[in-house]
Amino acid sequence: MTDSMAKPSDTELIESAKSGDRNAMAAIVTRYENRVYRLAIKMVKNQPDAEDVLQETFITVMRKLDSFKGDSAFGTWLFRVATNQALMLLRKRGRLQERTKEIDTEDAPELPANTQDWSLNPTASLMHRETIREMDEAIARLPESLRSVFLLRDVEGLSATETGEVLGITIPAIKSRLHRARLQLREDLAGYFRPSKDKIAGPSERQEDSE
Amino acid sequence: MNNKKNDLIAGMNCGDVSDHLSDYYDGDIPEELCSKIEQHVESCTDCYAVFNTFNKTIELYKEEAEGVKVSDDARHRLHTVLHLEDLLKDH
Numbered sequence A: 001m002t003d004s005m006a007k008p009s010d011t012e013l014i015e016s017a018k019s020g021d022r023n024a025m026a027a028i029v030t031r032y033e034n035r036v037y038r039l040a041i042k043m044v045k046n047q048p049d050a051e052d053v054l055q056e057t058f059i060t061v062m063r064k065l066d067s068f069k070g071d072s073a074f075g076t077w078l079f080r081v082a083t084n085q086a087l088m089l090l091r092k093r094g095r096l097q098e099r100t101k102e103i104d105t106e107d108a109p110e111l112p113a114n115t116q117d118w119s120l121n122p123t124a125s126l127m128h129r130e131t132i133r134e135m136d137e138a139i140a141r142l143p144e145s146l147r148s149v150f151l152l153r154d155v156e157g158l159s160a161t162e163t164g165e166v167l168g169i170t171i172p173a174i175k176s177r178l179h180r181a182r183l184q185l186r187e188d189l190a191g192y193f194r195p196s197k198d199k200i201a202g203p204s205e206r207q208e209d210s211e
Numbered sequence B: 001m002n003n004k005k006n007d008l009i010a011g012m013n014c015g016d017v018s019d020h021l022s023d024y025y026d027g028d029i030p031e032e033l034c035s036k037i038e039q040h041v042e043s044c045t046d047c048y049a050v051f052n053t054f055n056k057t058i059e060l061y062k063e064e065a066e067g068v069k070v071s072d073d074a075r076h077r078l079h080t081v082l083h084l085e086d087l088l089k090d091h
């Protein structure tokens, strides 16, 4: 039994939009606007630039819709357009450090240095605005080539194959960059969430303090 | 607890565990290696902490992303520039 109320697939919407159905185009925008914006703001790191990327992405997608043949999923194509828009803007701003070549040939990542378990630490919670700021700063410290892989895979939930299609790199490279990104983010957050000195001070130290 | 980084636990040292954290998280790993990692992590405090905080890091980012939305202003400008503002009512 087919549910006539089921949400139309991307492919169905694209087909309708191509034949001039504005409602279908509007549905595509509604479906993806937050996701494109989210990717953009994490890449370009400020709201006005992210809003520009958002606009340029959908303008490009609407303009090129007829040339979209459906060889890859629509989402993959859309994220590719968005990623390229973001990279173009970063390049224009001179904020793109190209280290891509070294990234994949670097030695294996070092052993995790910070081995405190903060996973149940109450400050490691999104209730804390500070936490979100620290997380954003940690993302911003990633080299661009690691950042976009992390954002597409872990934040947008694309598969390794889809991420490879968006960025035009191989699946092994995606996996290796994603792992480096995750390790570096973990290390950065571990430094931030490390229990403060007074919390781990033993009883003897506390006696000295209370004098 | 005070094991050396190069000691083998369940046939793996701490570096081997670290190398496979993503494969484990993504379920991209043979079952046998999976259980070796679990055995190592259960008896190595360092890896236990790294394992937990590695997974927690990814989960925090996923959770945080859900809260990121386009502002109403920017959404309205987008819909206008695409000439869809009559179809998309902004709240």
Ligand SMILES: [Zn+2]
Binding pocket: B013, B014, B017, B040, B044, B046, B047, B048
């Ligand atoms: Zn270990």
